[in-house]
Amino acid sequence: MVSKWFVRKAHTLSFESSVNELWEIMSHWKERVVFITDAVEDKIVAYIRNTDVMPFLHDPEWEKRQVRELPFHTDLTYFQREADVLDFFKVFGEEVVLVQDQEGKPEGYLQREDILYYLLTSQSAHTDWMRSLLNSIPMGILITDPEGRIENFNAEVVRMVRVVPEKIRDTRANELLDPHIFRKVINNGEVILNQIIMTDSMAVLADFAPIRDQHAHITGAIIVLQDLPFIEKMALEMEAVKNLNTDLQGILSSIYDEILVLDEKGVLLRYSGSLIKDFWANDKEQLIGLNLMELEDEGTFFTAIVKKVMERMRKVSVTQKSSSGKNVLAVGNPIVDESGRLERIVIALRDITETVMLKEELLQAKKMSAQYKQELEHLRDQQQSAKQRQLIYASSKMEKLMNYIRKVAKSSSTVLLTGESGVGKEVFARTIYEWGARRSQPFVKVNCGAIPETLLESELFGYEKGAFTGASTSGKPGYFRMAHKGVLFLDEIAELPLGLQVKLLRVLQEREMIPLGGSEVVEVDVQIIAATNKNLERMVEEGLFREDLYYRLTVIPIVIPPLRERPEDIPLISLHFLHTFNEKYERSTQLSQDALDVLEAYSWPGNVRELQNIIERLVVTADEELIEAHHISPMLKKEKKRKFKERLTKIMPLKEATRAMEEQLISMAMDEYKTTSLAAKMLGVSQSTISRKYQEIQEKRSRGEQVGFKG
Amino acid sequence: MSRLVLKDEIIARLAGTIQQISCQTGEYVQEGETLFVLVSQEGETIPVISRVSGKVGELEVELGEDVIAGMILTVVYME
Incomplete structure (x- = not known):
């Protein structure tokens, strides 16, 4: 039984009472503890210590605050008035114990030292083990x-x-x-x-x-x-932890502009460094305890990052422009416990405005540098090609073609150049451009076969400024816009993928295009000169090339004849290249008539390009200044030799057999050595003999008669 | 002396779903090449293009994943 004198009076207040009232009770009655009653249930539900109130006394507004705003304790322990020593043991160590009567109404309370004193002074059977307990x-x-x-x-x-x-x-x-x-x-x-x-x-x-x-x-x-x-020791440890925390805060503030630490639900627990104010409507003191997920309606990107981190449970990096134009990089990282459950979300923010600007400038500078390089190359190329561009010919076939091109150049119609590989389609395209009204405007060459399919669209049509990256870099104009008012030479047009053929058709028809990522139509005034060595007609039949585009391209078709169809051009072109390479390699080589004959007699499957390469090789490798036929022959591709099979399967007149053998030998020598002088040398007879006999053979052939042994 | 390597972030301009991934980590890509195709919440198909040539870094997203506006999908290390 707890004696009445032993029980302290429990002073009570409501949650709505002011802190001033609370402090007055504590000061006046020298009370360490005041109890709080619930107005509805009319019972004690919590208590407040004087040490809980003290920190608030520095607040100038503290008197106006309500008890509810203070930290209060709801861990109440109850104790019956009729309690014995054993009951005292049960509550031993409790800070505050409420004493109730039989009906459960509070009569007062005991503090820890009251219980301790009771136990120490109680003369009962329990005294010995009570002392043991106190000693422990x-x-x-x-x-x-x-x-x-x-x-x-x-x-x-x-x-x-x-x-x-x-x-x-x-x-x-x-x-x-x-x-x-x-x-x-x-x-x-x-x-x-x-x-x-x-x-x-x-x-x-x-x-x-x-x-x-x-x-x-x-x-x-x-x-x-x-x-x-x-x-x-404990205080020192706490101090060390505190210092560590301060150091950590300092380090984090130096590394990043802002670090936010959230709990697993998105509630802001703490932050380091100074906040990037643009993103926060509230004062930073009010942010602690705020659930960032609740800011969804305000459109802040933090909500999206938190959501994304929770969903992915892995790093999320996002860039955002703030209201004042700052570029901010936010990296959200989940922190998980041992069982993989989300414990914290850390968001590190960095102001990358300067980095972005520097990068933009660097990219711009790189692009400008590439553009200047391209322009320089273009100028060099123009200079070079001006030298090499001369169309050298003597044949009537080429004379006719050039007259036609002169007429064509006056218009801006679409031209399709066809011809075997190496005939010089680009030279013809440049000639049309040079002779045309657009010669003061750009000439842009695109090799459709050399650009990867994935890039071709953006290369041709360009893309819009910042359309895909969100960054303010300049877009890409694309070849069409680069060639505006000028000529766009689409080499190897047959290599254009079917998907892009539709887009090209639209540009040819409408004279307008939409760049990638753009929404506005851009008008383009470009003359198209397309070229191919493929048979486009056959490709149309095979479904590899759009028929409508084919007809759109063949407004003016120009077929460039292969070199073998205009052999009279070969000596002139050969001498032109000889002169060019002599200058380039500082040589003074010459071609003998035999050499020129060999060159003229060759079929040139690689056309002018092959001829150019052979002459370059001859100039570079020649030991002597005069290049002879025997220097050239080994360099030329061996053509398929006419097969002369011996047909001597029966007895025939000797004279007839001798003549057949002679025809066969002369034909073989002419196929191999091309000129009558060389063939004569190899067969050990005079050139006039060979010349006469070879002419007879050619005549026989033209009459459709069998040469050599009859089959 | 080591060469300065500039990295360019490949960013989703709008929120949406990754419909196509056309690049791999370590792959060399050209300026103007489409690296991702994004379908916006409005159903618009948006190609995400590299504005520089270089090597692709780690891919931060997977096919079919929803992304938020401004999210970094990968980086391209310029030469």
């Missing part, structure tokens, strides 16, 4: 009379104050500890907590409280001691 706790407990004589103590006291048990009873607590504090407790009834007492032999943290009798007279003091080195 890691705190020193002393009971004294008003003069400081030590009446009771536990084993920890002996260890902490370093005095043998026999001497403790002769020692006064006020002398052992702090006489000034002890006097205050005894004289004024004050409870004094957390006093550091250090002497040569001990270092303790002491709590002092008065002991009162049933008349509220002070009959002594209870002193609770805690080992200071232990507390100090």
Whole structure:
């Protein structure tokens, strides 16, 4: 049974009471604890300590605050008035215990030291094991009379104050500890907590409280001691953690502009560094505790990042432009526990405005440099091709073709150049451009076969500024826009993928196009000159080339004859190349008539390009200045030799057999050596003989007669 | 002396779903090449193009994944 005098009065307030009222009760009654009642249920539901209130006293507005705003404690322990010693043991260690009557109504409360005092002074059967219990706790407990004589103590006291048990009873607590504090407790009834007492032999943290009798007279003091080195160690550890935290904050602030730490639901727990203000409508103090997922309606990108990190459970990097034009990179990372469950989300933000600007400038500079390089190459190319562009011919076939081209060049109609590989289609295209009205405008060459299919569309039609990356880089104009008002030479047009053929057709028909990623139609005024060595008609039949595009391209078809069909051009072209390469390699080589004959007699499957290459090789490798036929022959591709099979399967007149053999030998020699002089040399007869006999053979052939042995 | 390598982020301009991935990590891509195809929430098909030539870095998204506006899909390391 708890005696009435032992129970303290429980002062109560409601949640709506002001902090001022609370503080007045605590000051006036010297109460460490005030209870809070629930207005609806009319019962005590929480309590507040004076130490909970103290931090708020610095706030100038504290008086106006409500009790509800303070940190209160709901962990209440109840205790029946009829309780015995065992019940006291059950609540031993509790800070505050509410005492109820039989009907459960509160009669008052007990503090921790009240329970301790009861247990220490109780003369019951439980006293021995109660003492054992007190001896086992890691705190020193002393009971004294008003003069400081030590009446009771536990084993920890002996260890902490370093005095043998026999001497403790002769020692006064006020002398052992702090006489000034002890006097205050005894004289004024004050409870004094957390006093550091250090002497040569001990270092303790002491709590002092008065002991009162049933008349509220002070009959002594209870002193609770805690080992200071232990507390100090803990404090030092806490300080170290605090310092580490400060260092970490400093480091993080230096590395990134802003770091946000959120819990697994998206609630902002803390941030480091100064916030990038553009993204926050609220003051930074108000942001702690805010769930960023709730900002969805405000359109902030944080919500999207948090959502994405939660969904993917892996890193998410996002760039965003702020309201003031800052470029910000935000990287969201999930932090998971051992079981893989999301624990935290860390979002690191960095202002990358300068980096983006520098990158843009660098890219721009690179593009400009590439453009200048291209222009320089174009100029060099023009210079070079102006030298090589001369169309050299003597044949009537070419004369006729050039007259036709002169007429064609006057118009801006689409031209399709066809001819075998190496006939010089680009030279013809440039000639049309040079002779045409667009010669002061750009000539842009695109090799449709040399650009990867994935790139061809953007190369031809370009793409819009910042259309795909969100960055403010300039787009790409594309070849069509580059050739505006000029000529676009589409070499190897047969290589154009079917998908792009449709787009090209649209440009040819409508004279307009839409760049990639763009939405606006761009008008283009371009003359198209297309070229191919493929048979487009056959490709149309095979479904490899669009018929409508084919007809759109063949407005003016020009067929360039292969070199073998105009052999009279070969000596002239050969001498032109000889002159060019002599200049280039600083040589002064010449071609003998035999050499020219060999060149003229050859079929040139690789056309002018092959002829050019052979002459270059001859100029570079020639040991002597005069290039003879025998220098050339090994370089030419061996043509399929006419097969002369011996048909001597029966007896025939000797004269007839001799003539057939002679025809066969002369034909073989002419196929191999091309000229009558060389063939004569090889067969060991005069050139006039060979010349005469070979002419007879040719005539026989033209009459359709068999040469050599009859089959 | 090591050469400065500039990286260019490939960014989804709009929120949407990755419909096509046309590049691989380590692959060399050309300026103007389509690396991803995105279908926006409005159903618009948007090619995401590289504005530089270089090597593709780690892919940050998978086929069919929803992306948010401004999200970095990969980076291209310019030479």
